[in-house]
Amino acid sequence: MIRWIKSHQEYMDFMQAAKACRTEHFYAPTLPSPEGLALGITISKKVGKAVQRNRLKRRIKAWCIMHPEDLATQGRMNLIARKGAAELSWEQLSAELCQLMRSV
RNA sequence: GCGGGAAGGAAAGAUGUCUGCUGUGCCUUGGCACAGAGGAAAGUCCGGACACCUUGGGCAGGAUACUUCCUAACGGGAAGCUGCAGCAAUGCAGAGCCAGCUCCACAGAAACAAACCGCGUAGUCCCAUGGGGGCUGCGCAAGGGUGAAAUGGUGGUGUAAGAGACCACCGGUACCGCUGGUGACAGCGGUAGCCAGGAAUGCCUUAUCCGGUGCAAUGCCAAAUAGGAAAGCUAUGGUUAAGCCCAAACCGCUUUCGGGUAGGCAGCUUGAGCCAAAGCGCGAGUUUUGGCCCAGAGGGAUAGACAUCGGUUCCGGCUUGUCCGGGAUUACAGAAUCCGGCUUAUUGACUUCCCGCGAAC
């Protein structure tokens, strides 16, 4: 079961993250954690306007629910979207997320 | 048919499968039922409701500006008035330079109460028949030239030369009277030479309105703790949420350092609400009656993927049309306390009305 990170303080912990993975449109710092998997999503205003940011967040959430076999079993991760991520199609997005999760 | 102009509404998708989210209700406590973004939710350009701030007053400051009306209010809207643009439909603009100050570059004599050239004339000197020229002084706004702008135009009287100095007509301005209109104003008649500028989206004047801060307002519960330290101002002082002052009230106030907590509930959606009919009003609107309940998140839900059918457009086929196949595209954009406007963004279209020109009848 995925736990979504919601508090501001927990997001600030990722400033000190040692390990990080990156692809063309995403940057994901990770932290070790004893309990199960925890995911956070960060999309800044540089990515697009409010409609595009909301749609990208919903798509990432939906992909994580549909592909639990690709995700790690434990650890904390913050998915930060970079410029251009809102223009990706569904196939491109899932391919990039697959690549990101395998490199963890 | 061509060209132009104005107004308006609706928001381009529909269905199914799988996987999910938020709220409310129900009970067997994890299932079911119902509901779940917009016309602009946006920009934050205005106006309010609501909440808090010991109190009262003044100045300062801000906003608006033809008239009447609508509205809770408005810088919004409706109907008109005047001016300008346009053949017209129509569009755009709107207090006051007879209170004071300031500015009007360059050019020009002069940019506000003006003499450079010029037109006249008195004295004097020179050449000297008439007359011409120089210097000093005075009168003159007709002509020239400059400029965006130089004191209304035409004709006459008048004069040394001229001039609204005076006269006639025309144009403007101010005032008076009558008529129409709630009013801005319009029409008619009369009087006055009054006719010496422009800029208040320059300072400003006049009239009207405005206290400040904002739902992270504010209230309650829970948790935590050190009512701590230093510096400054101190009763002719300080504070009273704001630039200043006064009154009244109160006795501490300001800055820095250090420590703690950063959870929950309410506010939070029944409202200047929406729909329909009837009445009133040219209209913006408003009154009555009946019906309805229509998002409430809090790292922020309202969806993601796939399939089918559509819309628009492009390419190909031939069986040329309510055809078949393939590709692209399917706007702008996401509630955050809530309303009333304004402004901006917007795909493909649609509806209604008006004006001009041309043709036919």
Place this chain on the structure above:
RNA sequence: GUCCCUGUAGCUCAGCUGGAUAGAGUGGCACCCUCCGAAGGUGAAGGUCAGGCGUUCGAAUCGCCUCAGGGACG
């Protein structure tokens, strides 16, 4: 939520109490200098003054409305 600032040559900025031609540095271009470069010198080009409307005789400058970018506070 409440506010503030900025927009001028490819880049960094002046000019902002209206006055005509919008400047400076730097970069790019051409030429000179040198055996060749660098440095230096000379010359020309390059602008919708973010956009629109208005005020004025005249607007980069004043007023209003938009657009874009950046920032502050709790």
